[in-house]
Amino acid sequence: MPELPEVEVTRLSFAYRIAGGKVLSASLGKALRWPLGCACNQLLGRVVVGVRRRGKYLLVDLDEGLLLLHLGMSGSVSFAEQLPPKGVHDHFELVTSHGTLRLHDPRRFGAVVFARSEDAPEAQKLLGRLGMEPLTDQFDLAQFQDQLKLRRAAIKQVLLAGNVVVGVGNIYASESLFAAGIRPTLSAARLSRPRVAKLHAAIRTVLANAVAKGGSTLRDFSSATGESGHFQLSAMVYGREGQACRVCQSPIKTLRQGQRSTFYCPTCQKA
DNA sequence: CACGGATCCTGATGGC
């Protein structure tokens, strides 16, 4: 479910409200992708200092240590003073004096991991190999060009891998490549510098636009306050196989890359 | 190191 825009929309929807809250209780349900890395009662009394995002991770900063939350494919976060009773797929809960943070994740590809600090090995294991943040100045064009030169794989797969640039998942990889007019199957290393520059700008525009639209709600994404996103309504290619391209009217095509669907316009996206 | 494929898990959907 969640790519960078959905994670950022989630963050924006609860960060300012949870900040300052003191942890009153914490509980875990079924196992997520990795163990929490501490006993739940070690979190008692901690104060939530703020919530940041790195790639698709939410970093819940505590006065001592931090929690790394990942939503996997099907995760979502709720935050409210009072939440409805726990359901079968609610696997983590942090009750604070400002409200309750809950992670709902049917497929359990998500994770909650405690780390003593961002630099600690348990955090670096998850964050250490992440690529550049696309919506910050860290996303340097020259560096992007240099790094793509080292990758022979298809540009779509390089974007998804997250070790060059983070946060671009299956929806926004297709959308960004459409915006840049690039065929998803092209080898990253063979893209001309001007085309990479176009892609660099496209990624930023597409992601920023998606955040502004509240993310994409395909089946069940909503922010921590329950708001649906509506980026999917303006998607140019994702989920539009067979429909007319919004620019040139050609039917949108689909293909499989690394067991994921890719959508593209055969006319607008040049080989 | 870079690459492609298998893998974790549950639920929705479509064909027969």
Next chain:
DNA sequence: TGCCATCAGGATCCGT
């Protein structure tokens, strides 16, 4: 209605 196959917003691990 049931059963089976396929697909779904991710990312790690493993063999080459």
